[in-house]
Amino acid sequence: MKLLRAILLRLATMSVTLIGAAVVVFFVIRVVPGNPIAMMLPPGASEEDIARLTAHYGLDKTIFEQFWIWLTGVFHGDFGTSISLRQPVMPLVLSRLPATLELAIFALVIAVMIGGAMALTGVRHRETRTETAIDVANGVGLSIPDFLWALILIVLFGVLMPVFHISGRISPSLDLPFVTQFYVFESIARLRFDLWWDLLKHMFMPALALAIPLAAIISQLLKQSLKETMHLDYVTLSRTKGYSENHVILSEALPNAVLPTLTLIGVQFTFLIGGTVIIERLFSYEGLGNMAIDAVINRDLPLIQGIVIVFALLFTIINLVVDMTYALLNPRLRHA
């Protein structure tokens, strides 16, 4: 009962956040100078044509009327029509979202693997030079944002040692049998490992750039909580029972040390998704972020709104899931 009330409360604050985000974006982008209609028409268009199209997109109404029309549309699943691409916004956004999600999830997997490995190595060899080296690496990884890592990776592995692709999502020459936009998952389902490998080779560098700062955070926090756990009595007990150091770290200390890191990963994952906007641009990866930048450049108001709302929805859902997982995993909260 208590849990249900907590969830309902969370859903209420979530909708306040979402509506707030919608209001902020809606009014901010309407202050943008530059007429989107004039931008989509050829230079010789008559005043009359501009006026007619402006009315067609509802841009002649007052800003409050526009907001009301847009909001009622949203509740019916209609996010309007993109001005620059002349298609309904939602299908456009949904066609790009899977690419961004795949990139973000791949980056998360890389971050957890690197960060976890570094934390475990640091604890296994604590108070040695290895741990110092890991501390320094964490410090650098944390200080430098994904944008710079991406550029460094482009110089190192795109130009000096060209092993990975630095542009696009998949080689354009390939025939794509896909019916969904989840290329990575679908290529596995269809057992087309040639396509899968090509996708990964394209995704690896942008994903690694997104992963490095998160890996450093995971490594730092997990190492710290592991080291604290290693001093607890039950760990000492299992050591006196004669278990090996590796067993003690992996089977005894890790399960108890991992909870704070899990919560942190959830929050940081939304930051990582926010980072895809510029990273997709850098690597010409056809995801939602790349589309968002184009939408701003083209003053495509309905498309900008749609994309921002989808991002906001994604972030709030992730936060909700994180909180609920935390409540389920933490025995103190579960039995409260």
Added chain:
Amino acid sequence: MLDGRGSIKRRLGARLWLSGTWLGVMALLALFAPLISPHDPLAQDLFAGRLPPFWASGSDPAYLLGTDSLGRDVLSRLIHGARIAFSVALIAGLATAIVGSLLGLLAGYMRGWVDVVISRLVDIWMAFPPVLFAILLIAVLGTGLTSIIIAIIVIDWTRFCRVVRAEAMNQSAMDYVSSAIVAGRPRRDILWREILPNVLPTIVALSTLEMGIAVIVEAILSFVNLSISTDAPTWGGMIAEGRTSIYQAWWVLAFPLAVLFLTVLSFSQFGEGLKDRFDPVLR
């Protein structure tokens, strides 16, 4: 144990010292850019385009770090770029710190509806991808140095607000605050004279971090062509230019990238170093 603490202290000292030196040198370069830089950063020499740096064959000793595709001197552009980078870093970093910390202090100390309103605003802000938000704001404000600074303040105040709010709440629960209340000191007095000084180390550390972030934001906006103007010598603009000619002239990208890397790293390490120096437990 004592030994270990000594080595930690030494390492922290080295960190503060190294990052401080780099930032100091960069600040001096920025300050005296017109006197130091060997060439006019905007001067084009189309016959000297894409000259490699001094150690490579075919280089011209007049252009130590080579030239870009329009024959502009990379070194001079880097030095002048430091001016823009440091102006953005200092002004945007400090202004963001002031706005965010003020709101955070109010929310954390006043509680009640003030806290509810500010916290809800932070939640809404956190629902936007920051880079997208920045690009949107520049589209609204127009390009230019002032717009970039305003955009950074508008987006990043939440970073200070969240931390300072939590910190102010912690401090408010402490005994010295209760005793100040019992002693009948006015609330405003307690906020400024008791709580603020105790939150200040955190704010200082976050501020230098924010300065590094500000430099990055400028670079990102230059990259999507929304920063100052395309030929103004900014590090981000140089990077964007270098990205397009990366296979013909890697140095046009590599040098500004290296300088940006070291500057951002120094800002954050300097902040961490300062925080540890203020930390009474480590001290």
